[in-house]
Amino acid sequence: MSTAGQEEPDLRSIYHASGPWTGQTLYVAAHLGLADLLDDDPRGIGDIAKATASDEDALYRFCRALTALGMLAEHPGRSFTLRQAGRALRRDAADGFRDGVLLQSGAVFRAWADVLHTVRTGRPAFDHALGMDYFEFLAANPEEARVFNRAMGATMPAAIAALEHYAFGTCATVVDVGGGDGRLLASVLSRHPGMHGVLQDLPGTVSQAGENLSGVADRCTLVGESFFDAVATGGDVYILSRVLHDWDDDNAGRILRRVREAMPAHGRLILVESVLRPADGDLRSVLGDLLMLVVLGGRERTESEWAELLESAGFTMRQVWDDPGLATTRGHSVIEAVARAEADRPDTAHSSPPKAA
Known part of the structure; x- marks a missing residue:
């Protein structure tokens, strides 16, 4: 059923705008590094082809398509410059999407x-x-693993923004479970000088976190261990950021139960995840859910599904905060939960919703 005043979507337009050839054309640009070879001065296709070891005619036709997509601009003599949208494909773009x-x-x-x-x-x-499976593939293909880690790192500013105003209160130790390269934990510790942090991830991952933790390293402990085996004890707040959507309910529940085993009675659990709202036409999230399903067997979840998952693992969901209008969070919601045995106690410490910036 269409909404009054809105046009019905046209299937051909949708498919042609987002069909596989669109993504693969952008893949050619990203893989060849075309955005790094072009700027405001026109460069001939012959020169670009030599620099990328490509067939000149084939590359011209791809560049022509990239021009139609708004990434490049074509000039006389089959030469091209880079448009603003195309700069997101540069290796050093601050808010780039090349690795994505x-x-x-x-x-x-x-x-x-x-x-x-x-x-x-x-x-x-x-x-x-x-x-x-995908994680076995990454372990067997180091370059793909590096691309994965860089792509995940590019999403970190949104997670950091989502937690920027979270009230950690009297928390003395925060444990970032599956915390990757440590950037999220470093941002939390930098805002709370008296707090200690624990970064837990696989050994090869936490070993790469040194530079990101340089300013807070004296207050940070590294734990190289799978969260399926055990979770570090002693935390007042446990964070799982963009971890559980990688897994189906059985495996996500296993991770949560490990956290529950490690967490003291007064502890809090913070999830930074998407919360699906398909009735609102949340296309990006529902397509992201399909990506999780097709590649990992994971899923994005609605608020009620998050509540059910947490309940099954011994938690009670306290609150969900997000601001769909805040571009910097990009759909990253903050979900707070406490151990179920503590959920109904009036003296259980929990935070207030984050204040507006």
Whole structure:
């Protein structure tokens, strides 16, 4: 049913604007580093082809398509310059998406070609198409793992923004479970000089966190261990940022139960995750949910689904905060939960919603 005053979507327009060739054309630009080779001065296609070891005619046709997509501008003599939108594909772009394109249009794209396997079995097409699960694939392909880590790092500012005004109160120790390269934990510790932090992730991941933690290293402990095996004890607040959406309910529940085992009675759990609201036309999140399903077997969740998942693992959801109008959070909601045995006690400490900036 259409909303009054809105035009019905046109299937051809939707598909042509977002069909596989669009993403793969951007993949060509990202993989070849075209944005790094171009600027405001026109550069001939022959020169660009030599610099990228490409066939000149084929590359010209891709550049022509990139021009139609608004990434490049074409000039006489089959030469091109970089437009503002295309600068997001530069390696050093502050808010770039080059690694996101490389991630989603590389090996992940092969899973989408086998997407009916997921629809019919409920299992990740990635495993079926590549013969291993996604994390096994990353372990076997170091360059893909580096792209993955950089792409995940590019989403970190949104998670940091989502937690910027969270009231940690009297928290003495915060544990970032699955905390990756430590940037989120470093941002929390930098705003709370008296707080100690614990960064837990796989050994190879936490070993790369040194530079990000340089300003707070004296207040930070590194734990290289899978959260499926155990979670560091002693925290007052536990953070899981963009971790649980990677997993189905069974595995997400296992992670949460490990946190519950480690967390003291007065502890709090903070999730930074998307909260699905499909009735609001939340296209980005529902398509993100499909990405989780097809590649990882994970899922994005509605507020009620988060509540049910937390309840099954021994938690009670306290509050959910987000600001859909705040671009810097990009759909990153903050979900606070406490151990279920503590949930109804009036003296259980919990925070207030973040104040407006």
